[in-house]
Amino acid sequence: MTSIAKPLIPLVALPKNDLGLTVRDYEGAVSTLCAGCGHDSVTAAITHTFWELSMPPHTIAKLSGIGCSSKTPTYFVRGAHGFNSAHGRMVTIATGANAANRELNYIGISGDGDSLSIGLGHLAHAIRRNVNMIYIIENNGVYGLTKGQFSASADIGSRLKKGEPNAIAPIDPILLGLSMGATFLARSFSGDKAQLVPILKAAAAHNGLALIDVISPCVTFNDHEGSTKSYRFMREHEVKEIETDFVPIRKEIHRAVDEHDATEITMHDGSVVRFRSVPEGYDPYDRQKVEEYIRDRRSRGEIATGLLYVDEEALDVHELNNTPRYGLNQVPYEKLCPGSAALTTMQESFR
Amino acid sequence: MAIDTAQETNVRINDFSIKLANVNGTGSASANSLLMQAIFRMGIPVSGKNLFPSNIQGLPTWYEIRVNKSGYTARALDYDLMIAMNSATYREDINDVREGGYVLYDSSWPLDADLLREDVTFLGVPLAKVCIENFAAPRERILMKNIAYAGAVVALVGLDFDLVSGLLAETFAKNELLRESNQNALRLGYQFAKDNFECPLPFRVEAMDATSGCILIDGNTATALGCLYAGATVAGWYPITPATAVMDNFTRLCAKYRREPVENPLPGELPYKNNYLILQAEDEISAIGMVLGASWSGARSFTSTSGPGISLMNELLGLAYYTEIPAVIVDVQRTGPSTGMPTRTQQADILLCAYASHGDTKHILLFPANPRECFEFAVQSFDLAERFQTPVFMLSDLDIGMNDWVVPELTWDDSYVPDRGRVLNDTDLATMAEFFRYTDADADFVTPRTLPGSDEKGAYFIRGSGHDKFGKYTENADEYQEVVDRLKKKHASAAPHVPAPIVEHTKGASVGIITLGGCDLAVREAVHELAERGVATDFMRVRGFPFVSDVRRFAEEHEVCFVVEQNRDAQLRSLISIETGFPIESLHSVLAYGGFPLSARQVVDGVLSHLEKKS
Secondary structure, three states, X not given: OXXXXXXOOOOOOOOOOOOOOOHHHHEOOEOOOOOOOHXXXXXXXXXXXXXXXXXXXXXXXXXXXXXXXXXXXXXXXXXXXXXXXXXXOHHHHHHHHHHHOOOOEEEXXXXXXXXXXXXXXXXXXXXXXXXXXXXXXXXXXXXOOOOOEEOOOOOXXXXXXXXXXXXXXXXXXXXXXXXHOOOEXXXXXXXXXXXXXXXXXXXXXXXXXXXXXXXXOOOOXXXXXXXXXOHHHXXXXXXXXXXXXXXXXXXXXXXXXXXHXXXXXXXXXXXXXXXXXOOOOOOOOOHHHHHHHHHHHHHOOOEEOEEEEXXXXXXXXXXXXXXXXXXXXXXXXXXXXXXXXXXXXXXXXXX | OOOOOOOOOOOEEOEEEEEEEEEOOOOHHHHHHHHHHHHHHOOOOEEEEEEOOOOOOOOEEEEEEEEEOOOOOOOOOOEEEEXXXXXXXXXXXXXXXXXXXXXXXXXXXXXXXXXXXXXXXXXXXXXXXXXXXXXXXXXXXXXXXXXXXXXXXXXXXXXXXXXXXXXXXXXXOOOHHHHHHHHHHHHHHHHHHHHHOOOOOOEEOOOOOOOOOEEEEEHHHHHHHHHHHHOOOEEEEOOOOOOHHHHHHHHHHHHHHOXXXXXXXXXXXXXXXXXXXXXXXXXXXXXXXXXXXXXXXXXXXXXXXOHHHHHHHHHHHHHHHHHOOXXXXXXXXXXXXXXXXXXXXXXXXXXXXXXXXXXXXXXXXXXXXXXXXXXXXXXXXXXXXXXXXXXXXXXXXXXXXXXXXXXXXXXXXXXXXOOOOOEEOHHHHHOOOOOOOOOOOOXXXXXXXXXXXXXXXXXXXXXXXXXXXXXXXXXOHHHHHHHHHHHHHHHHHOHHHOOOOEEEOOOOOOEEEEEEHHHHHHHHHHHHHHHXXXXXXXXXXXXXXXXXXXXXXXXXXXOEEEEEEOOOOOHHHHHHHHHHOOOHHHEEEEEOOOOOOOOHHHHHHHHHHHHHHHO
16 A cells, blocks of 8 residues: 655646646545556546535545555545545544534545445445435445455356355445435446546535445456456446536536436535436436336346436435534534533532 | 430441342332432432342342441441342342341231341331322332332431422422322331331431532533533444443533524524534444544544443554544443443453554553542543543443442533644644654654644545554554554653542551552542551552553552452453563452442452461
């Protein structure tokens, strides 16, 4: 997990965002993942997203657990505060950080081992609490750092390089999220930055936990014939019927390609997610219909991607607990301590 | 009726103990604490110990009241009066009474002849019968039996009837119906005892003035108050006996003292905001994770748990230690190992907490002895955690946490300023060329930290993996060792900052006794009793870890040194020996680990039997 600093001087003039920063300002150290790793594409999409959103780097807090995916926060937004925690525990730390300071933009990077095995309980309960954060699962169906064991997302019949095909049922984080009351569920493919970036922007605008399951092939241990998490399998089986554009707040709204199909969702901060194309009868607000659609596609061996479900009305953990609009870490001590007079008074009932 | 006076021979004033044997879930707890509270209100030192089962209804449960004018209110093992309300435990309860003592039982049914003892006096009160005659509702008939026996006890030990009646009225101030039936039941029991027995018995109370300026409080409430006053805003927790009441109380206190009014609330918005966030986690792993996240972000944050919870938290406690994140963990200890006896007390998490997590770790521990120290040490825990950027454990126990104690009133210094430790803000960062997380150590080997959201210059990447002093990943031996060596020195530097040991010398003592936490009262009483038996002892109660050098010196200065604690494996003795280098074989253990609070007799017996063996 060594990290190599990137040279900071650009060779050509790069475009600047509203803060006057280039995309290079949103990068981190050079990746030490395997060449061709899907995770690096996700890193690139995250970098691009934060740059395009002109998000001040210091307002971003990036967290991760343990595993290949969890190494990636080192590789984006070097100006953000980062926390590489313990295996499966990322979201518990993120929940506490968010509880103390709701004003930052939290992004958690996890993997299928981190989130669907050792940290499954924490993920489920963070979804229920609706912690306001982006939660990315870089999902490759395999344990990379320990050299290629099946993870809990491996499909039945999927094969490792060696050994028997997987015989036990996979955990699909999207179906899990639907049953846990998730308020934002998306699936994407690391090989498709054009799809992933608008989803990430919508996730950043979402008020609550935005779960993004990114199929991100492991070129070393799970990109072979017989794998259902390979580049080839995804290219052949991905169904991109649900496509979205993200329209930032106060920006001119460009007309969607298929205007007649367009469904718009106004996010909490006023930005708009526009569904460019959805299959007939698809309703991203309808938990039951979304589940039926995903199951139907799955039964045909297809993987539906896109922004699959949104509930922008739900309250996040702070709204549920009626905390101040600013961070609890900002409340001055004088407001927190009832003082000696109150202590004397309350002790009258201790006699 | 005999009219007794204090001058009468063989009469003991304000020096006796009562044991009440009940069935849990029948409402006896309120009657028992009523008696204890009444004694406290009469100005007499008293303790009440609830010895209860891990069960909601139907199992045996006991309550012990010890009255002692000198303030020795550790658990007594000699019972002058047994209130035998549970026929299932008659035999053991009757056997428990000291020679010459009394047994009060429900004479609605006859007592088996083979239960009778010649050396005790049986006081039959037809409680069930009286309650059936006087109350209509089935539940009332059961509940009122408790208040009725309390009424009998009031007469038997000479409690002020009007005072007890007044207390009952306070308790049921808002419920007229219950108030009336309770008063009725109290009077029925009282009158029956007055009419049928020689009241008061040869041991009794007499009002004194030893509890003015004192309060009656349990350790869990006091701990919650400490966390409130320390300014904790975020708490993560998972329900567990005997710690649950810490967070129940914190929640209740926050709802009362931490709501800030909102001017002009938006439509649908409440007219106040909560300056706190308490998260009931899915497990203790998550609870400590939340604490670390919140502390990383600069909020004062804590969790409360018991041994099984600490076991689960181990992984993240190591992360906090190695990455230097403050955390306050309240461990209300119960009897282990495993599930153990959840409603019994012990001090068996000392080593677990001192070295929690894999790898080389050492933590700061505080050992409160009573609810007052729970309050004070809870506040200090936050100061120490933030000053030393590390987890701090406050090791309370079930006896301290769940029983009511008479302690001096809690006081608060309004000039208190929280020690937030070394935290750099954006102004500080602006004056610096560069910031690296683990450089610029102070005299205590603490390095300054930044909080998430601070300027980019202060941004760094926390990692539980090997890191150098710049916070960068490393697998280099020297770089790794440089950081962990500083952590060891940082821990040692905390020694003078944890609460200092309490030491009390007796003239000419060559025997020393070291103890901790809830053993305090029993050991003090033992010191007194040993002196009466001609064994002069010096007393040391350690109140924090790492140890100051006084601890080793105390051991060295005594020909014989005992360590008294409530666990099987002499964990405090081991910790002292490991950390001070004092030879373990020169420390003699007196151990009590059956799950009940320590009594002086156990200490006296342990000390004397060793000294006799020696001579």
